[in-house]
Amino acid sequence: MRWRGVPLGLKLQDAGSVDAPGVDVHVYAASDLDAAYLTALSDEIVYRYNLALDLAPFYEQGRGDPQLAPAIDRWCGMRPASPGSLYEYLIVAIVLQNAVIRRSIQMMQALLETYGTLLAFDGQAFYAFWTPQELSGVTEDALRELKVGYRAGSILRVTEAFAEGQVDEFALRAAPRELRRAALLDLYGIGPASVGYILFDVFHQWDELNHISPWEQRIYSKLFFDRDPADPVPVEQLLQVLDERFGVWKMLAVHYLWEDLFWSSARDPIPWLQELIRR
DNA sequence: CGGCAGGTGCGGA
DNA sequence: TCCGCACCTGCC
Numbered sequence A: 001m002r003w004r005g006v007p008l009g010l011k012l013q014d015a016g017s018v019d020a021p022g023v024d025v026h027v028y029a030a031s032d033l034d035a036a037y038l039t040a041l042s043d044e045i046v047y048r049y050n051l052a053l054d055l056a057p058f059y060e061q062g063r064g065d066p067q068l069a070p071a072i073d074r075w076c077g078m079r080p081a082s083p084g085s086l087y088e089y090l091i092v093a094i095v096l097q098n099a100v101i102r103r104s105i106q107m108m109q110a111l112l113e114t115y116g117t118l119l120a121f122d123g124q125a126f127y128a129f130w131t132p133q134e135l136s137g138v139t140e141d142a143l144r145e146l147k148v149g150y151r152a153g154s155i156l157r158v159t160e161a162f163a164e165g166q167v168d169e170f171a172l173r174a175a176p177r178e179l180r181r182a183a184l185l186d187l188y189g190i191g192p193a194s195v196g197y198i199l200f201d202v203f204h205q206w207d208e209l210n211h212i213s214p215w216e217q218r219i220y221s222k223l224f225f226d227r228d229p230a231d232p233v234p235v236e237q238l239l240q241v242l243d244e245r246f247g248v249w250k251m252l253a254v255h256y257l258w259e260d261l262f263w264s265s266a267r268d269p270i271p272w273l274q275e276l277i278r279r
Numbered sequence B: 001c002g003g004c005a006g007g008t009g010c011g012g013a
Numbered sequence C: 001t002c003c004g005c006a007c008c009t010g011c012c
Helices: A035-048 A056-062 A070-075 A086-096 A099-113 A140-144 A151-164 A169-174 A177-185 A192-201 A216-227 A235-267 A272-278
Strands: A009-014 A025-026 A119-121 A126-128
Touching: A056 A070, A056 A235, A070 A169, A086 A099, A086 A151, A086 A169, A086 A192, A099 A272, A119 A177, A140 A151, A151 A169, A169 A177, A177 A192, A177 A235, A216 A272
Parallel strands: none
Antiparallel strands: A009 A025, A119 A126
């Protein structure tokens, strides 16, 4: 993780129980970090991993739903986490667009190997992201050599916006929802699908579900209506039903059910799901 | 080897 | 506001 420009190695360890949860964080850095820095870092980790999120009201409502209740039991305590910064998530979102997972990973690997910082700590080695300043000024052709294709333009324009200080992640956290949405949509290469993921994952809007892409439509049609993925339920109908059923928690509810389904299939493959997930 | 993928911007209706 | 289309690249 980078925090305030400093590349850090983090090691998070379980240090509690379900009833009395706790996390130990070991911080590795090239130079000494003062107390104020560590306090701010701790606050940021709590934010990014949603460690202070009170799930009780969600569970209270969700236990009344016959499909959601068993998922809540299996995943009690689970909260979404987005370990990276807004800028880092935007880069990942761009790399995910119009590509299968395997190719997204390949593009991300090439970008990190070229522009990231390899950090070795605790017997491990991971890449930290580059800063917007470090990548601004790189030519589009140089990025295209990494086989990111037309995404090079989006990566550069988003990078320039951050390098020039046009986007303030912390100001956006405090901004009104519609202003936040508009600021994200203003970024070149960032459209409704990416914004939906970002408002949920990065800005923790648990009711953010306004866009369902075709691949999600097929999965939700089967998951919620047991409908043949080849003949999916219209997006408008899906949005309406999920809103009525899960209200202000609707995207968190979908997240719980999606994780439950995905990991169930990881242990014991679910044929229809395997077919719908491209690798 | 054509078609399409965990989208988006753009031009035209 | 909506719709069709092009777009890098890799893989089925």
